[in-house]
Amino acid sequence: MKSRWLKVKKLLKAEKCDALLVINAENNGQPGTRYLSGFSGSSSVLLITKEKKILVTDSRYTVQVRQEAKGFEVTILKPRETFRVILKHLAAKLHLKKILIDGGITSYASVESLKKAVPKMKVTSKNGLLQELRIVKDKQEIALLKKAAAIASRAFLKFLPSVKAGVLEKSLAARLEAICKEEGADKMAFDTIVASGGRAALPHARPSGKKLRKGELVVIDWGVRYQGYVSDMTRTIAIGKIAPRLREIYEAVRGAQERGCQAARAGLPARALDAACRETLKEHGLEKYFAHAAGHGIGMEIHELPVVGPKQNEPLPAGAVITCEPGVYIPRLGGARIEDSLIITKRGVVSLTKALTKKLIIIN
Ligand SMILES: [Mn+2]
Numbered sequence: 001m002k003s004r005w006l007k008v009k010k011l012l013k014a015e016k017c018d019a020l021l022v023i024n025a026e027n028n029g030q031p032g033t034r035y036l037s038g039f040s041g042s043s044s045v046l047l048i049t050k051e052k053k054i055l056v057t058d059s060r061y062t063v064q065v066r067q068e069a070k071g072f073e074v075t076i077l078k079p080r081e082t083f084r085v086i087l088k089h090l091a092a093k094l095h096l097k098k099i100l101i102d103g104g105i106t107s108y109a110s111v112e113s114l115k116k117a118v119p120k121m122k123v124t125s126k127n128g129l130l131q132e133l134r135i136v137k138d139k140q141e142i143a144l145l146k147k148a149a150a151i152a153s154r155a156f157l158k159f160l161p162s163v164k165a166g167v168l169e170k171s172l173a174a175r176l177e178a179i180c181k182e183e184g185a186d187k188m189a190f191d192t193i194v195a196s197g198g199r200a201a202l203p204h205a206r207p208s209g210k211k212l213r214k215g216e217l218v219v220i221d222w223g224v225r226y227q228g229y230v231s232d233m234t235r236t237i238a239i240g241k242i243a244p245r246l247r248e249i250y251e252a253v254r255g256a257q258e259r260g261c262q263a264a265r266a267g268l269p270a271r272a273l274d275a276a277c278r279e280t281l282k283e284h285g286l287e288k289y290f291a292h293a294a295g296h297g298i299g300m301e302i303h304e305l306p307v308v309g310p311k312q313n314e315p316l317p318a319g320a321v322i323t324c325e326p327g328v329y330i331p332r333l334g335g336a337r338i339e340d341s342l343i344i345t346k347r348g349v350v351s352l353t354k355a356l357t358k359k360l361i362i363i364n
Contacts, residue, residue, distance in 0.1 A: 001071060004036055007133050008048045017100040017124055022046040023083070023110045031300035032105065032130035034228055039069040045083050046072075049094055056086050084117045091118040098122040102129045128305070135297065135305045136319035141229065142343060145299070145321055148185075148231035149341055149352035152224045155180040156235070156356060163363050165214050165239050169194040173207035176222055185224035189231065189302050193221035196239070200335040203292055203327060214240035217250065217334050219327075223302060232298050232323050233353045234339035238362045249286065249328050250336045250360050256280035257338040257358065260294055260324040266346045270312035277326035278310070286328045289335075295323040298341060320344045321352070 008020050024033045024044045034040050036048065037055055041064060044057040055072040057065050065074050075086060090096070096118070101111070103125030111123060137145065159176045173192040180188065195205035197216040205219075212218060221234040236250060256277040263276040274294035281287040293309030298321055306314060308322055316322070322344060327337030338358055342349040 001036075001038065003138055004133070005048065005053065008036065009050055011129065011133070012048075012050060012100065015100050015124055015126065017098045018096045019047050019049040019094065019099045021087075021099045021101050021114075022130070023101070023106055023114075025107065025110065028105055028107065031228060032102065032133075035130070035134055035300060037069045037072055039065055039072075040228065041065065041068075045087065047090060047094075049096075052094065054090065056083060056090075084113050087114065088117040091121055096121055098124060100124050100126065100129070103127045105130065131301075131305045134299055136317050137299060137321055137343075138319075141299065142319075142321070144227050144229035145231070145341070145343075146352055148189075148224050148226040148229050149233070150355070151184045151226055152180060152222060152231040152233060153353060153355040155183045155185070155224070156220075156222070156233075158183070160361070160363075163212070163218065163237055163239075165212050165363075167212050169196055169199070169207040169210050169212070172212075172220075176220070180222070180224045185226060187225050189223035189225045193219060193234075195219045195335070197334055198332050200236070201329040201331050201333065203329055203335070203337070212239050215242055215246075217242060217246050217336055219335060219337050221337065221339065228300050230298055230300070230302050231352070232302060232339065232341055233356065234325055234327075234337045235356055235358075235361070236336040236338060238360055240362070240364060242362075246334060246336075247360070248284070249330070249334075252281055252284035252286050253326055253328050253336045253338055254358055254360075255284075256290075256326040257324055257340070260326060261340060261342060261349060261351065264316065264322070264324065264342055264344060264349045266318035266344050267315045269315055270306055270308045271310050273308055273316070273322075273324065274310045274312070277324070281326065281328065289328045289330050290326055291329065292327070295325055295339075297322050316344045318344055318346050 041061040047054040056075045104127040194207040196218040223232040260277040277294045295308035297304040325339030329335035341352040
């Protein structure tokens with residue numbers, strides 16, 4: 001936590017502000033609040049100045065906040081007391097003249113209320129500042145991301161025998177989610193995708209009442225949440241013997257994904273990773289069927305910084321964790337995607353999802 005608070009202090013200095021304020025109403029200030037304090041409740045106000053760390057929440061969280069927010073001065077709202085009153089009090093007590101907020105997660109209503117409570121205080125808004133603080137993961141975060149990926153990988157191996165012709169996409173999704181929870185997931189990080197046959201051409205398909213059939217590719221994209229951190233991976237499976245064209249598509253995607261993983265390292269502009277995937281698909285004449293970015297950051301959220309798309313010039317930082325997930329989606333015919341989660345290092349990457357093969361799994 002200390003290194004995280006240090007990042008905030010640096011930011012306050014750079015922005016010439018007295019405090020960082022994170023308003024968390026019905027979780028819209030999460031995960032920034034959890035990242036900076038450990039507190040995982042749904043309603044709070046967090047204030048970090050150069051000297052003090054203060055967390056205000058309500059009486060539902062009296063016990064939890066003291067367990068989670070180590071190193072914070074905790075205030076529990078009295079019945080009928082509002083955050084606005086407390087903020088007014090704190091602003092006066094701490095002589096806050098200028099505060100910093102993340103405009104990307106702070107509601108317009110909150111800012112209005114703040115201005116009413118403390119009219120003389122200036123508010124500086126920096127969109128996405130909390131996400132930016134979280135790009136480079138610390139040791140504790142890497143350990144949790146590894147754990148999340150391990151749970152999801154283990155679950156998939158136990159789930160594989162359930163995949164066969166005749167089973168509904170929906171049943172398979174439910175089965176995989178149940179096994180993930182048995183293996184230790186707190187919950188799923190997003191709705192599981194199981195998309196077979198022509199439906200695999202939809203990159204974000206919802207599992208339907210369609211049955212898996214012989215000769216189809218099935219795209220399965222799933223992720224778990226564990227102690228605040230997520231996993232994200234995709235594998236594509238063949239049901240029985242598939243047409244040569246589908247095999248060609250699969251192998252092109254695998255080549256593209258492997259090239260993306262090989263290219264990735266600290267300092268590489270994110271767009272170069274995207275291009276490595278896209279170039280490989282181009283060699284197979286398939287690049288026009290690859291309609292999304294090659295990857296995205298993961299951490300406390302399933303999509304966070306850095307974005308790994310064709311327009312991102314920013315170099316990938318060491319310690320970021322990203323996905324590499326090219327796919328090909330051909331309307332009516334079907335699709336394939338392979339996705340791994342990767343820790344970016346100076347020398348290359350460490351895959352969190354290498355326990356699962358990328359060779360085509362054929363279910364007979
Ligand atoms: Mn993903």
